Amino acid sequence: MRALLLAGAAVAVLVFSACGSTSSTSSTIAVPHYTTAKEKDNSWGAAKRYEYDIVVDGKPTHAQLDAIASEVVQKAKDEHPLNAVFVFFFEKKSEISAGNGYTLGRAQYAPGGDWGNAASVQTGDYSTMKLTMDYGSATGL
Numbered sequence: 001m002r003a004l005l006l007a008g009a010a011v012a013v014l015v016f017s018a019c020g021s022t023s024s025t026s027s028t029i030a031v032p033h034y035t036t037a038k039e040k041d042n043s044w045g046a047a048k049r050y051e052y053d054i055v056v057d058g059k060p061t062h063a064q065l066d067a068i069a070s071e072v073v074q075k076a077k078d079e080h081p082l083n084a085v086f087v088f089f090f091e092k093k094s095e096i097s098a099g100n101g102y103t104l105g106r107a108q109y110a111p112g113g114d115w116g117n118a119a120s121v122q123t124g125d126y127s128t129m130k131l132t133m134d135y136g137s138a139t140g141l
Helices: 002-026 064-079 094-098 115-118
Strands: 034-041 049-056 084-090 107-113 129-135
Touching: 049 064, 064 084, 064 107, 064 129, 084 115, 107 115
Parallel strands: 049 084
Antiparallel strands: 034 049, 084 107, 107 129
8 A cells, every 4th residue: 555655656746747847848938028009999889899009129020929919919808808809010109100001910819810700799708719910011011
């Protein structure tokens, strides 16, 4: 019986050790500094839709834009129930007022990843939500 308990304890130590080493080797994304330059309530009917214009410092990678989009969406969800979020990324604040669209990329958090489906779910029901990303500028330049 004592040998069985010791063997069980050894297995538990190995399992916990393996879990610890796995989590310590996982990489994290360094999120660059960014500012929310503009927030807009673009609700339509019962669909609560929000847009965010984000200015990102430096030259962010796709993974960094993904991480920023996730942070912005989570903050929006924490502030109020919603149906969809659009996040537009810019290199400079002056590009927002220029009217040429996003310059770094955009993210949609909506049912099935499509802003147009916002009215298809109850506000605050995130079960079918998907975050989709487009990289580069709206003009393709």
